[in-house]
Amino acid sequence: MQQTEISDDALELPKPLADRQAALYRELLEGTLTVPQTVRKVRNCTGLTIPQYAKQVGVSARYLGDIERGLMNPTVTVLEKICAPLNLQVCLRPVASAD
Numbered sequence: 001m002q003q004t005e006i007s008d009d010a011l012e013l014p015k016p017l018a019d020r021q022a023a024l025y026r027e028l029l030e031g032t033l034t035v036p037q038t039v040r041k042v043r044n045c046t047g048l049t050i051p052q053y054a055k056q057v058g059v060s061a062r063y064l065g066d067i068e069r070g071l072m073n074p075t076v077t078v079l080e081k082i083c084a085p086l087n088l089q090v091c092l093r094p095v096a097s098a099d
Contacts, residue, residue, distance in 0.1 A: 021045045021086065028088075031095060036070040039082055043068070046085060057081040 043053045054061040066072040
């Protein structure tokens with residue numbers, strides 16, 4: 001029986017998902033996203049549905065959906081769970097003052 005080798009390319013995100021992740025990183029650096037927008041974009045980068053992603057990160061699908069719609073405010077612990085699959089850290093950063 002012949003063994004098939006898996007190339008490094010096979011371990012990378014599919015191109016559309018990689019593009020979404022790059023776009024997300026740019027928007028995060030710009031600081032223009034709200035928490036609900038960020039949560040939705042993080043999930044969309046994985047290509048998973050709300051129920052699939054909720055199960056993966058250990059929260060209920062209803063709660064995740066409510067966060068994405070801006071109906072619930074997640075705790076920092078929940079945000080950490082949501083961001084962990086993309087190796088993102090939840091942190092505070094200074095913003096430029098309007099002066």
